[in-house]
Amino acid sequence: HPKSLFLQDRGTCYLCVRMHGDYRFHKTLEEHHIFGGANRALSEEYGLKVKLCQEHHQYGEEAVHRNAEVAQYLHEEGQKAFEVHYPEKDFRKIFGKNYL
Numbered sequence: 669h670p671k672s673l674f675l676q677d678r679g680t681c682y683l684c685v686r687m688h689g690d691y692r693f694h695k696t697l698e699e700h701h702i703f704g705g706a707n708r709a710l711s712e713e714y715g716l717k718v719k720l721c722q723e724h725h726q727y728g729e730e731a732v733h734r735n736a737e738v739a740q741y742l743h744e745e746g747q748k749a750f751e752v753h754y755p756e757k758d759f760r761k762i763f764g765k766n767y768l
Contacts, residue, residue, distance in 0.1 A: 670715040673749045682718035683730065683738065686745075698725045700732060702746035707763055714754065716746045743767040 676682055679693040697719040701711035711717055724730055724738070732738050747767045750759050760766045 670713075672717045672719075673715040673753055674718045674745075676719055680719075681721035681724055683720055683724040683732070683742075687730065687738075687741075694721045697721060700725055700742075702742050703763055710762060711746070714750060716750060718742070740767070 674682060676685070677691065679695075679697070680691050681694055681697060684690040684692070684694075698721075700718050700720045701708045702716040702718065703711045720732065722728075724732060726733050729735065730738050732742055744767050747759055747763075750757075750763075
């Protein structure tokens with residue numbers, strides 16, 4: 669499977685940087701598949717995954733697994749990245765939804 673389409677500085681949380689301009693180093697980051705459930709394997713196949721701190725992954729108010737707005741933000745970012753990297757493929761047909 670390809671690496672993530674999302675370039676990140678080592679040790680930084682994708683959402684800390686994108687949402688708050690916070691580039692601090694995190695000892696522990698967790699891999700998050702942008703499209704989960706039935707589409708998790710597709711996220712893996714197409715490199716649609718980011719590294720998140722625990723606060724943004726599962727535990728905080730802005731945690732992607734607890735906050736629908738943050739999840740939608742990542743879905744939009746994921747679809748945009750997919751469309752740039754795979755222009756010959758139809759995102760909606762593959763993932764079953766248009767997030768934009």
